[in-house]
Amino acid sequence: MSEAVPEVPEVPWRRLDPKMLLVHPVSEVGRLAIPLLLLVFLGSGGIDGWHVAVVAIPVALGLWRYATTQFRITPEHLELREGMIGRHVTRARLDKVRTVALDAGPIHRVLSLSKVKIGTGDDNRLELNALGTAEARALRSSLLHRVEEPTLGPGLADGIVAPPVLESDEVLLRFDPRWLLLAPFTGTGLLIAAGAVGAGSGPLQEPVGNLGQRLSDRADGIPIVALVAGGGFLLGIALVVLSVAGYALTNWGFRFSRDRAGRSWHITKGLLTTTETSVDTSRVRGLSLCRPAGLRLVNGGTARALVTGLKEDDDSKSSAQIAPAAPYRLVHDVCLRIAGDDLAVDGALVEHGPRAARRQLLRPLRGVLWLVLAVAVVALSFDLPWWVALLPAVLVPLAVWAGRDRYRALGHLLTAHHLVAGEPKVSRHRNLLLRRGIIGWRVEQSFFQRRAGLVTLVATTAAGEKRYAVVDLAEDRATALAQEAVPGLVAQFLA
Amino acid sequence: MTTLRDPAHQVSPKARLRWTISAVLVTLVGAAVLTGVLVVSEAPLWWLWALLYVGGAASYVVTMPRLRYATHRWESTPTAVYTQTGWIGRTREIVPMSRVQTVELHQDALDRLLGLASVSVSTAAEDDLHIALLDHAVASELTASLTAAAESETGDAT
Known part of the structure; x- marks a missing residue:
C-alpha cells in the first residue's frame, strides 16, 4: 500500500514580484506616518541621524516585509506565508476557490503589478500583494480552470506562460463614454455630496462662513428669490458633476466578458484603481435587473449577478455588477445572453391581484399619515396654527404614484430554470433566481396579511441578498409555486 | 386548494x-x-x-x-425540516436536508433549570432555522438525527 503512494515533491516557496520593493517602502511610510513625523520634529536642522532614520526605517521594513512574504501552490492548496515577527500561514484549498479578483491602484498600475484576491466559500480571503499583471492573470486562469488543466500547480513555479486569456474572451458589454450622461440620474451624486458634506462640515465651516459673510455684504439689493434660485442652481450643478465623476471613477473602462468555454466571467472596471473580478460560472445563482425611477426617465438600467462566496465590498451582498448604469437595451441584451432563459428576462410577470394592489397602494399613504401625525404633535407643542399639520398632505399624489408603481413592479414567474420575483419597489428589481439555487423556503404572514389571505413567499439562497421574496401572494398560490419550483420538497407537508 | x-x-x-x-x-x-x-x-x-x-x-x-x-411547531422528515414560529404573525420555514450545513443545540441557564433546549439549523443562507424550547431529551435526539442526515448528503450545500 505504502509504495503505491507517489512521491510528492516538496513545492518550493516563491516570493512576490520584486517590484514590490519599490511599493512597500511607500506603504510603510503611510503605516508609520505619525512616528515618522515625530522623528522629523525631534531632529534638529541639517542632515543627521534622525533624518536618515526617516528614510531608512521604511526601506528596511519594506525589505523585511518582502523577504518574509512567500507563497506556493501545491497540488491541493494555495499557501501564503507572511508575518514580519511571527509567522502566519494562510491556506486555501484550490477546489474551494470561488472568485479571483485582480486589483491595481495607481502605483501598482505604473509598475504593472496587480494584487490577487482569492475568495473561497467562507468569509476570509487570501491576498497576494502583488504579482506582475501578466503573472497574476495566468494565476487567475489556472485557479479558476484547474479542472481542465490538472498539470498546473508545481509547473506554475517557473516562468509562467500567460495564456492569452483576455484576447480570446467574448466581450459581452463594453464601456461607452456616452453612459456618463446617465450618471446624474443614478442618485449616487446625492450620496457622494452627502458624504462630502458630512466629512467636510467641520474643517469647511469657517471658510464657508466667511464666504457667506462676504456674499451677504455684497448681496444688499439683490432679491432673496434670486439668491435662493442661484444657490439651488449651483447645488444642482455640483450634484451633476459629483455623480458623473463618481460614476467615471468606478466604471470607466468597464468590460464584462466570458471565456469561450463558458467557465468563467471577467469584469474589469475603474479609472484610477482598476479591478478585475473573475467569477467561476458554477457559482452563479441568478441575476438581478434594476430600473430605478431616475434611470427609467432616460431608459437606463443596471444589472448584478448573484454569486456565492463573493463579497465585492462591505455594503453589497454576494453579487457582482455585470452592468453599471447603461442604456437598458444593452443591459437587457447582456442578461438575455448569459441567462439563456428568454422568458425569465422578458416574460410578463404574473400579477398578484387586487388585494396585493391595495396593500401596495396603502403603504406609502400610511407613511404620509404618520408624517401628518408627527407634524401635528410638533405643531401642538410649539403653538403653531393647526393647518400646519396638513402640509405633508401635498405628498399624497406622490404617495399614490409610488403605490401604483410598486404594484406595477410586483409579480412573479416560474420558468424552466428560474424563479423570477418582481420586488414591489420604485427601484424596480427583477430578480432571476436559479431554481437549483433555492436552498429553502420561508412563508411569512403578518397580522394584516393574514386578514387579507396573503403571504410573502421567500426563497433563500447562498448568493446575492440571500433571500428573494415573492410579496403578497394568495396563500394557496404561494404554496403551489413553492411546490412547482422545487419538486419533491413541499409536497410532504401539504394539508 | x-x-x-x-x-x-x-x-x-x-x-x-x-x-x-x-x-x-x-x-x-x-x-x-x-x-x-x-x-x-x-x-x-x-x-x-x-x-x-x-x-x-x-x-x-x-x-x-x-x-x-399555539403557533410554534416543528417536524423533521428524512428529506426536510419544517418549522412554524410567531405569535402575532406567522412564519413557516422548510429546509431540505441536502442544504443543511450545521446543527447546534443551545441551552441557557434558565433552560437548564427547566430541562429545555433549542436546536438551530444553519444553511448557506443568511438566517438560521430555530426550533425553540423542546424538552432536552427530544432536542438532543433531534440534533443527533439531523446531524446524521446532513452528513450523509454530499456536495457543499450552496
Whole structure:
C-alpha cells in the first residue's frame, strides 16, 4: 500500500514580484506616518541621524516585509506565508476557490503589478500583494480552470506562460463614454455630496462662513428669490458633476466578458484603481435587473449577478455588477445572453391581484399619515396654527404614484430554470433566481396579511441578498409555486 | 386548494413557563425605565402613563406565551425540516436536508433549570432555522438525527 503512494515533491516557496520593493517602502511610510513625523520634529536642522532614520526605517521594513512574504501552490492548496515577527500561514484549498479578483491602484498600475484576491466559500480571503499583471492573470486562469488543466500547480513555479486569456474572451458589454450622461440620474451624486458634506462640515465651516459673510455684504439689493434660485442652481450643478465623476471613477473602462468555454466571467472596471473580478460560472445563482425611477426617465438600467462566496465590498451582498448604469437595451441584451432563459428576462410577470394592489397602494399613504401625525404633535407643542399639520398632505399624489408603481413592479414567474420575483419597489428589481439555487423556503404572514389571505413567499439562497421574496401572494398560490419550483420538497407537508 | 398543514409536533409545554419568565423580566426592566422617566420629568399625568403601562405589560405577559405556544411547531422528515414560529404573525420555514450545513443545540441557564433546549439549523443562507424550547431529551435526539442526515448528503450545500 505504502509504495503505491507517489512521491510528492516538496513545492518550493516563491516570493512576490520584486517590484514590490519599490511599493512597500511607500506603504510603510503611510503605516508609520505619525512616528515618522515625530522623528522629523525631534531632529534638529541639517542632515543627521534622525533624518536618515526617516528614510531608512521604511526601506528596511519594506525589505523585511518582502523577504518574509512567500507563497506556493501545491497540488491541493494555495499557501501564503507572511508575518514580519511571527509567522502566519494562510491556506486555501484550490477546489474551494470561488472568485479571483485582480486589483491595481495607481502605483501598482505604473509598475504593472496587480494584487490577487482569492475568495473561497467562507468569509476570509487570501491576498497576494502583488504579482506582475501578466503573472497574476495566468494565476487567475489556472485557479479558476484547474479542472481542465490538472498539470498546473508545481509547473506554475517557473516562468509562467500567460495564456492569452483576455484576447480570446467574448466581450459581452463594453464601456461607452456616452453612459456618463446617465450618471446624474443614478442618485449616487446625492450620496457622494452627502458624504462630502458630512466629512467636510467641520474643517469647511469657517471658510464657508466667511464666504457667506462676504456674499451677504455684497448681496444688499439683490432679491432673496434670486439668491435662493442661484444657490439651488449651483447645488444642482455640483450634484451633476459629483455623480458623473463618481460614476467615471468606478466604471470607466468597464468590460464584462466570458471565456469561450463558458467557465468563467471577467469584469474589469475603474479609472484610477482598476479591478478585475473573475467569477467561476458554477457559482452563479441568478441575476438581478434594476430600473430605478431616475434611470427609467432616460431608459437606463443596471444589472448584478448573484454569486456565492463573493463579497465585492462591505455594503453589497454576494453579487457582482455585470452592468453599471447603461442604456437598458444593452443591459437587457447582456442578461438575455448569459441567462439563456428568454422568458425569465422578458416574460410578463404574473400579477398578484387586487388585494396585493391595495396593500401596495396603502403603504406609502400610511407613511404620509404618520408624517401628518408627527407634524401635528410638533405643531401642538410649539403653538403653531393647526393647518400646519396638513402640509405633508401635498405628498399624497406622490404617495399614490409610488403605490401604483410598486404594484406595477410586483409579480412573479416560474420558468424552466428560474424563479423570477418582481420586488414591489420604485427601484424596480427583477430578480432571476436559479431554481437549483433555492436552498429553502420561508412563508411569512403578518397580522394584516393574514386578514387579507396573503403571504410573502421567500426563497433563500447562498448568493446575492440571500433571500428573494415573492410579496403578497394568495396563500394557496404561494404554496403551489413553492411546490412547482422545487419538486419533491413541499409536497410532504401539504394539508 | 393547496395549503401547507401545520408541522406535526408542538414544542415542550414547559416553554410557556419559560416565555412567561422572560416576558416578566422584560416588562420589569421596562417598568424601571418608565418609573425613572416619570420621576425625573415630574409628568402631571404620571398615574395615567403608569396605568397604561401596567395594562399593556399584563396583557403581554398573559397572552404572548399562550399565542406562541399555539403557533410554534416543528417536524423533521428524512428529506426536510419544517418549522412554524410567531405569535402575532406567522412564519413557516422548510429546509431540505441536502442544504443543511450545521446543527447546534443551545441551552441557557434558565433552560437548564427547566430541562429545555433549542436546536438551530444553519444553511448557506443568511438566517438560521430555530426550533425553540423542546424538552432536552427530544432536542438532543433531534440534533443527533439531523446531524446524521446532513452528513450523509454530499456536495457543499450552496
